[in-house]
Amino acid sequence: KQQKQQKQQKQQKGKQQGKQQQQVSDVITPRAKDYSQWYLDVIAAGDLVDSSPVRGCMVIKPAGMGLWEGVREALDKRIKAKDVQSAYFPLLIPVSFLSKEAEHVEGFAKECAVVTHHRLRTVPGGVGVEPDPDALLDEPLIVRPTSETIIWHMFGKWITSYRDLPLKINQWANVFRWELRTRPFLRSAEFLWQEGHTAHATGEEANALAVEILDMYAEVCESLLAIPVTRGAKSASERFAGATDTYTIEGLMQNGWALQCGTSHFLGQNFAKAFDVKYQTRDSGLEYVWATSWGMTTRLIGALVMSHSDDAGLVLPPRVAPMQVVIVPFPCKDPADASAVENAVASLKSALLAAGVRVHVDSRDHLRAGAKYFEWERKGVPLRVDIGPRDVVSGETKVSRRTDGAKLPLPLADSTAAAAQLALELETMQADLLAKAQARIAAQTFELDSYANMAARLTGEDEDQSGGSAGFFLVPWADNAENEATIKGETKATLRCFPFSEQGKEAGRKCFYSGEPATHMALFARAY
Numbered sequence: 001k002q003q004k005q006q007k008q009q010k011q012q013k014g015k016q017q018g019k020q021q022q023q024v025s026d027v028i029t030p031r032a033k034d035y036s037q038w039y040l041d042v043i044a045a046g047d048l049v050d051s052s053p054v055r056g057c058m059v060i061k062p063a064g065m066g067l068w069e070g071v072r073e074a075l076d077k078r079i080k081a082k083d084v085q086s087a088y089f090p091l092l093i094p095v096s097f098l099s100k101e102a103e104h105v106e107g108f109a110k111e112c113a114v115v116t117h118h119r120l121r122t123v124p125g126g127v128g129v130e131p132d133p134d135a136l137l138d139e140p141l142i143v144r145p146t147s148e149t150i151i152w153h154m155f156g157k158w159i160t161s162y163r164d165l166p167l168k169i170n171q172w173a174n175v176f177r178w179e180l181r182t183r184p185f186l187r188s189a190e191f192l193w194q195e196g197h198t199a200h201a202t203g204e205e206a207n208a209l210a211v212e213i214l215d216m217y218a219e220v221c222e223s224l225l226a227i228p229v230t231r232g233a234k235s236a237s238e239r240f241a242g243a244t245d246t247y248t249i250e251g252l253m254q255n256g257w258a259l260q261c262g263t264s265h266f267l268g269q270n271f272a273k274a275f276d277v278k279y280q281t282r283d284s285g286l287e288y289v290w291a292t293s294w295g296m297t298t299r300l301i302g303a304l305v306m307s308h309s310d311d312a313g314l315v316l317p318p319r320v321a322p323m324q325v326v327i328v329p330f331p332c333k334d335p336a337d338a339s340a341v342e343n344a345v346a347s348l349k350s351a352l353l354a355a356g357v358r359v360h361v362d363s364r365d366h367l368r369a370g371a372k373y374f375e376w377e378r379k380g381v382p383l384r385v386d387i388g389p390r391d392v393v394s395g396e397t398k399v400s401r402r403t404d405g406a407k408l409p410l411p412l413a414d415s416t417a418a419a420a421q422l423a424l425e426l427e428t429m430q431a432d433l434l435a436k437a438q439a440r441i442a443a444q445t446f447e448l449d450s451y452a453n454m455a456a457r458l459t460g461e462d463e464d465q466s467g468g469s470a471g472f473f474l475v476p477w478a479d480n481a482e483n484e485a486t487i488k489g490e491t492k493a494t495l496r497c498f499p500f501s502e503q504g505k506e507a508g509r510k511c512f513y514s515g516e517p518a519t520h521m522a523l524f525a526r527a528y
Helices: 002-026 035-045 062-080 102-111 148-158 203-223 270-274 299-308 335-354 369-378 389-394 415-443 451-458 481-491
Strands: 049-051 058-060 092-094 113-117 120-122 129-131 136-143 167-176 190-200 230-233 245-252 258-268 278-280 286-288 290-297 325-329 359-361 383-387 396-401 407-411 445-447 472-477 494-499 520-525
Touching: 035 299, 058 062, 062 167, 062 190, 062 203, 062 299, 148 167, 148 190, 148 270, 190 203, 203 230, 203 245, 203 258, 203 290, 245 494, 245 520, 258 270, 258 299, 270 290, 290 299, 299 415, 325 335, 325 369, 335 359, 335 383, 335 389, 335 415, 369 383, 383 389, 383 415, 389 396, 396 415, 407 415, 415 445, 451 472, 451 481, 472 494, 481 494
Parallel strands: 325 359, 325 383, 445 472
Antiparallel strands: 049 058, 092 136, 113 136, 120 129, 167 190, 190 290, 230 245, 230 494, 245 258, 258 290, 278 286, 383 396, 396 407, 472 520, 494 520
């Protein structure tokens, strides 16, 4: 009897500890208290990633991968519509390739992982394995940090004549860059992306495509992810290594910090010259081709989280949400009630699928309804529909919106009409999220003529202050790399871009920092 009591006490203690652990894991740090921890808590609550045994690398779980697949599907359609073909290039690149383009090697050398042996061996007289000294490679290989070098090696084989141009290639792949300070999605050693590479007969055609791709990226951010972005050109200090011009889309997160959401590069003839890629012109001349490269990464998932989520968890724009509607049927003891609820759920699910809505039925019987509501709220599912026996009898139930918690009436008698109503509500929520983000960014964008004013606003500001005085600072600027570096050192703000839509407004104005005649309108911000 005593042993039985001890066993029961241990079981009860285990249950209490389990509840305590659950309570701890259920807590999401408020944004206003600690923004960086809030971000990590929301990602954990949404079950998007897990840590891996490799430092700096993350395991993207199904919920996170579903978001990336949504981005990939939307982007891939748009890329292919521009007559870009898919290809795949090796993960390993000869180290000599990287050194062919001087600026490129300078930009990536410190981030490269290097492979030096082609096999392992058992440790002599010990346990474990080690590189086999007899398996040293003739030339070390790097794990791709980006693919320009190996792609341009291949372009040299594929391009001989103007008839081969333009050549437009895209690959979906992973890349690896050693990072000392990592954060899920925002900065990791390994990440997923698409990288496009094109070759053209003229610089005008190449540059036009680079800008066109940037517009495509901006459209994906705004229409799919409800993330407003600013389009512009990078300063010389912020350009991609080896590029003539880098174009960027910059988002602004809820704490007033900027995030680069995508880039497109006009490479000029730099890589063509480095890899001797020439083509025969129509008049039998020989010229170097002109090039672009462009990419978007899983960093967009981090931007999505920080743009819309709240202290209750993820908030997902409906168009990218892997699950747009979750139906929660109430458990029924009476078989007749259970059958009626089951039929109503099946009918609504069928109508939603027919309407193109991604829907899930949470029929788990080991969880109470409240626990299910809590879970789906944290995971950011846009709409939740509850169906019980009373709802079936009345012919009406409630649909709950994730964005504001509002409960709206939903008729059940006509499943097709109900599905149409839910589809319309999803589009309304998508538009509302974009409008809300646009209003937030407008309120956090400051046009200034004084550096002292910007510096004062940023004094004491850090990542963990949600809103505050941080934000975009639009200023007249006399382009100067030394002054740009000084401002970064003093305020930690970087020159994000020269916004396309603001150029021309600098005419007749003085630089906000040096007092010299302004050459551009520039956008400064603290940034991830």
